[in-house]
Amino acid sequence: SSSASSDVDAFLGCLSAAIPPSLIKTPATNSYSELLMSSVRNLRYVLPGTTRPFVIVAATEPAHVQTTVVCGRRHSVRIRTRSGGHDYEGLSYASVDPHEHFAVLDLGELRAIHIDASRAEAWVGSGATLGELYYAAAAANQTFGFPAGNCPTVGVGGHLSGGGFGALSRKYGLSADNVLDAVVVDAEGRLLNRSTMGKDLFWAIRGGGGESFGVVLSWKVRLVAVPETVTVFSIRRSRNQSAVDLITKWQAIAPALPRDLYLRVLVQNQQAAFVALFLGRCDRLVDTMRAHFPDLGMAERDCQEMSWVKSTVFFFFNTANIPNEVLLNRSNADYFLKVKSDHVQEPMPRQAWESLWSKWLEKPEAALVMLDPYGGVMGSISPSATPFPHRNYLYQLQFFSFWFENGTAALEKRMSWVRGVYEDLTPYVSKNPRAVYVNYRDLDLGTNELEGGVTSYAKARVWGEKYFKGNFKRLAAVKSKVDPFDFFRNEQSIPPLPAKK
Ligand code: FDA
Structure with a gap:
């Protein structure tokens, strides 16, 4: 609309009074696309039909951020803040609303x-x-x-x-x-x-x-x-090497392991990889695994000892044979992405794993499935100490589907796999509400609607309580205090708590 475009012009004028023009990138500037794409991690949100920012502000000083907020408030332009751009639903750089005029405030240069x-x-x-x-x-x-x-x-x-x-x-x-x-x-x-x-x-x-x-x-x-030397291993098992039995047992074992041992499972290409980080040396790890999880058959030959920082390389790249400087590389491969996640309170029966495996994991479009154990300190922190309420589950479950081929056929196949699994697992996972970790954003849970010019609290509870349970109301109360006009807003932002009538 014309009022929106005059707001946009006034906003740009307001920015340029205090921010160098080289840091204000509109689509007409030739580095706009490069900057936009520099930290896009989900290609679903750069497909035609998604709305891009009309400007990206590449802040290099705190004052640039203050100016952008002040100008945005003054001229009714909303901003989306972007740090690393890894949001699963592209909330930091895209909108599914074709009428939204928004600016991206990119913080990539504020990384001291x-x-x-x-x-x-x-x-x-x-x-x-x-x-x-x-x-x-x-x-x-x-x-x-x-x-x-x-x-x-x-x-x-x-x-x-x-x-x-x-x-x-x-x-x-x-x-x-x-x-x-x-x-x-x-x-x-x-x-x-x-x-x-x-x-x-x-x-x-x-x-x-x-x-x-x-x-x-x-x-x-x-x-x-962390100790100077830590130990990692990755042990793969296929279905006929008892993968299903091992996962079934893992569910109760991994959350109860000593705190120095983190043992996750990744299921991909019909193999379960048991991947561990141990804050100690190999000999003690072998003893710990024998005592707690003998069925996995972990032995000294599986150990790789290294520094903790090298273990972070190993955990992502699945090899320790890369220099640690790879950690300084800020970009990685882009792909199309859809993730759904859950939490598990009681071990799923072996039968449920059997049928998950035959019905879903053997499909060519199967997602990477990640099982991450809680327990240890996770379980001893109060669920209201921070907004993250999911402290007492056995483990977190993620269906992380990523693919490289463009086109609706590939997209629909992957999306329906992820949604289908999520639906099918209903009897075995968290309930009332389904418990989801907010950093694993999922717009299927619901998106915001406005009511009287601000985000509706009643509507937002539907997705909000899945992320935050009882903490959602307190978050909304904080929002009413610090941003009552609901300037900082997106598809799943926290709404202000309505005043008691
Ligand atoms: P991005 O810049 O996209 O921001 C995410 C959200 O926060 C957006 O809504 C954005 O507007 C807002 N925001 C960003 N910067 C802000 C700021 N400075 N102030 C206020 N708001 C801000 N998680 C996890 O816990 N453990 C893991 O192992 C992984 N692994 C992982 C792997 C991959 C490949 C991906 C894509 C994601 C993960 N995640 C994860 C999820 C990750 O923690 C989550 O997506 C984070 O929000 C990403 O932060 P970025 O700054 O990269 O995202």
Whole structure:
């Protein structure tokens, strides 16, 4: 509409008063596409029909972020913040609404990492990747680690905003559990830290999901202790090598293992890979596996000893024979992506695994299935300590479907596989509500609708309680305080809590 285009012009004028033109990329500038695509991880959201930003602001200073928020408020232009661009549903750079005019605030250049080795703490810019953080921590001291995800190109900004789960989480919790301070630009364009933002906002930004509460510029995190040498293994079993039996047993065993041992399962190409990180040497790992999971037959020949930082390379690339500098590579292969995820409270019966295997896993379009154990520290943190409520499950279950061929046939096949499995597993997984981790965004759960100019709380509860259970209401209460006009908004942002009538 004409009013939208005059808002757009006024917004661009407002930006250019305070931000150098070289950092303001409209589609007419030749680096627009390159910047847009630089951290797109899901090609589904750059297909024709998805709406692109009319401008990308490549912020290099906190003031650029403040200006963008202030100009956006003044001229009714919404912004989507992007750190690493790994959102499963492309929420940081695309919209499915053809009428939405939005700007992307790209934080990729705000990625400084300062390590305070004497206190084992770090300040990390949201635009840094997990790989950059792991590399910098280990470069400061080989016994520093950080609990976060297994993919090195994930952005710190979105990841810490939604929780952050990985190989150290059974010992040290989520990334968000290890955040000590943060610098945030709020809906008024103010720069706040832990002491000025208040404890409710500080609670909400550590797991309440990206976008809703402001723009987090940087995070102060606690670095955790890892031994100089850790041990990993990856053991593959096919169906006729008892994969189904082993997975059935794994469900109760893995969450009860000592905290120093993380044992996940990846099912792909009809093989189950049991992949472990042990915070200790091979001999002790062999003893631990014999004591807890003798059926897997793990032995000394399976061990690979290495530094912790090398183990992060191994976990993603499935080999340790690459230099650690690969962690500094900010881009990775792009593919089409659809993920659904769940949580499991009681081991699924062997029969359920048998039928999952024959009915779904043998199909050529089967997704990568990831089983990640909880237990350990995960289970000892209160479900209301942070917005992430899913502390007491045995494990998390992910159907991660990625494919390279374009076209609706491929897309529909993959999407219906993922949705079909999710439906079929209903009797065996979390209930009332289905429990989903917010960093595994899934728009099938529902999307926001407006009511009186702001996001409807009643409608948002449908998806919101799946991500946050009882914490959803508190998140909405925080939203009413810090962004009552609902400026920071997307398909699944937190709505303000309506005032009691
Ligand atoms: P992106 O920039 O897309 O942002 C995600 C959301 O947060 C968007 O809504 C965005 O607007 C908002 N946002 C981004 N930066 C913000 C900021 N600074 N302030 C406020 N809001 C902000 N998770 C996990 O826990 N463990 C894992 O092992 C993995 N592994 C993994 C592998 C791969 C290949 C993918 C694609 C994803 C994962 N994830 C994961 C999920 C990942 O944690 C999740 O997608 C994060 O939100 C990604 O953060 P980015 O900054 O990269 O995303």
